[in-house]
Amino acid sequence: MRQHTPRLWAATLSVALALAGAILGSPVRPAAAPPPDRGASSEHQRIIDFWTPDKVAKAVPRDFVGDPGTGRFKLNPARAKPGPGSGTGVLGATWTGGLVQNTTGKVLFAMAGTYYVCSASVVPDTSTSVSVILTAGHCAWDNAGQKYATDWMFVPDYADAPAPLITGGSFCAQTVYGCWTASALTVDADFANQTSFNTTATLNDFAFATVGAGGLSGSSQLDSTVGTQPIQFSQVPNGKTTDLFGYPAASPYNGSRLIYSEGSLGLDRYNSNKTYRVASNMTGGCSGGPWFSPFTTASGSGTIMSLNSYTYSGQSYLHGPILNSKTQSLYDAAPTAKGNQTLR
Template sequence: MTLSLPLLASAALVAGLMGFPPVGAPTTEHRQQAASAVHPLRPAGEPAAGAVAPSGDDVVEHVAARSPSDQRRVLDYWTPRRMAAAVPIGLLGAATGLLGRPDAPARRQAARTGGARWTAGGAVTRTTGRVFLTLGGLDFVCSASSVKSANRDLVVTAGHCVKDGTGAWADNWTFVPGYDRGGQPYGQFAARRMFVAGPWSRSADDSYDIGMVALNARGGRHLEEVVGGQDIAFDAPRGRPAHSFGFPAEPPYDGEHLIYCAGPVHPDPHDQTGDQGMRCDMTAGSSGGPWLSGFDAVTGRGAITSVSSFKYSDDRATMYGPYFGGTARELYTTAESS
C-alpha cells in the first residue's frame, strides 16, 4: 500500500482529533463545528452567514463573510504580525492523530526536486496569490488563482484549503493576489461564499480536492476588474504539459515569492486517484496553486486544469493535482453564479 501526503494536512489532524484511512477508502466522520452542519436550502432569500447548503447535484456551499461587519472583522484579523506567523499546515504533519497507525497516510513534506522563482512577469503574477485562513483556531497559508467567471469574483484552490475534508470550514479566509515579499499591491479580498465538491466534503476524496471561493468586492471593484482572471478548462486531454504556480513556505522556500514548476503530467501510477502528477519540489503552502495548460510565458496566461494537492510518501519528487472533469465543471458553474 502506498501512502499519500497532502501538501496540507487538516487542522483536525494537527490537533490530533482524527486519523485518515488509506487513500480511496471511506473516512470516518469526525467532530464538526456547529456552523458546518449541512442544512436544507432555505425556501427564499440568502442563507444566513455560517450556514451550509447543498448547491448543486454534488456541490456543498458555506456562507462566509457577507455583511460589511463580517468583512471588516476578517480583514482586520490579518495584521502583518498574524500573516507573518501563519504557517503551512504541513509543517505540523507528524501529529498525534496519526502516530501508531501503520495504515495512516504520511503527512510530511516532499524533498526538493526543482521548482524555480517566476521572474518573467505577465498576468500570472497578478492572478496568483496567497491565501490566509484559520482552521481549528490556528492560522495557515495556501495558494489560489483568480479565474474568469460570471460574477468576476472567483478564485480556485484546493478543497483542503477551504474545508477540512469531512470536518470544519475555514474561517477568516482571505486572498492576497500578486503577493510578493509581504507586498499586497492589489489589497486583500475576503471570502463571501465557499464551495467544495461533494466527494471532498463527504469523504476527503483526493480525486476531488478542489475548492472555489467567491470573494467580496474591494472598494466597489470586483477581483477580476483589479487583477484579471485566468481561463479554466474541463475534460481536457490528459497528459498535456502544464505550468504549476504557488507560494511554497516550507524550506527551501519561505512563501515570499511566486514559484513555478513545468513539464509533462502523467496518471497516478498507484491508481488510488484520478489525479495527474508532475515532477515538482514545491512544499507546503503551495496547495491550491493553479496548474495552467497551454501556458504562454510571454503573457503569463493559460487555462487552469488542476491545482496542487498532494504527494506520495514513496515519491516526494512528484506533486499530484485533481483532474478537472464534470464535477469540477459543476463546482465552477455553481460558484460563478453565486
C-alpha cells in the same frame, strides 16, 4: 518573464412630457442602485482586521503528504528528503511578470485553531458584483473537523510587494493590490464527506471561493483589478507540457515568492492513475495553486486544468485532481452562492 463611475403649470407640464416620452420610447431615468450590503462590507472589514501581520507570520502550510506504500496521508509531517524528479523540466524557480503573477495569490485562513496558508488563482465568472477563485478543497474544508475554513482571505500578486510581517500596521494595506475576503466557499460533497484526506479526497480536492468588493479601496472587483485565467474541465493527455504555480512556504522556500515548475504531465500510479502528477520540488503552501496546459511564457497566460494538491514522502512530484463535470458544477454555482455550500 522567468526569474525572472414651484408652480402648478410647471408640474403639469413635467407630467405631460414624461408620459409623452414613455409613449414614444424615449429613454427613462434608470432606477436607483440598491444600497450597499452593509453586512457583507462589515464582514469583509472584520476579516481584513483579523489578519494582522503577526497572525500572518504564524500561518503555516496545510500540506498533505502521502505514503506510497500505504496510500495514507498525513498533515504537515516531517518530510523525507525528496528524490529527483524526472525529465528535463523546471522543478522549482522564481517567476516574475505576466498575467499569472497578477492572478495567482496567497490564501490565508483559519481552521481548527490554526492559521494556514495556501495558494489560489482567479478564474472568469459572469457576475459584475463578485469574483471567483479556484483553490484546493483542503484549503476550504477540514475533513477531520467537518467544518469550513474561516477568515478566508486572498492576496493576489503577493510577490510584487511582500508585506513586512511586523506586529503593527495593516497587513493588506502594505500589499500591491490589497486583499479580498470570501463570502462563500463551495466544495464538493464527495470531498466534504471524507473524515480524513484519503484517496476519494484526492480525486475531489478542488473548491471555489466567492469574493465581493475589496482591494486597497475596499470597493474594487478582484477580476477587473488583476484579470482572470480560463479554466477547462476535461482530462489533458499524458505528456503535455504543464506549468505549475504557487507560493510554497516550507523550506527551502519562504512564501514570499511566486514559484513555478514545468514538466511533462503524467498520472499517479499509486492512485490508480486517477490523478495527475508533474515533477516539482515545491513545498507546503503551494496547495491550490494553478496548473496550466497549455501555457504561454511570454504573456504568462494559459488554461487552468488542475491545481497543486498533494505529494508523497521522498518524491519530487506534485499531484493534482483531474477537473471534471463535478468541478464545473461547483464553478457554475459559485457566483450566486449566498453562503458556504457543499454540492454533489
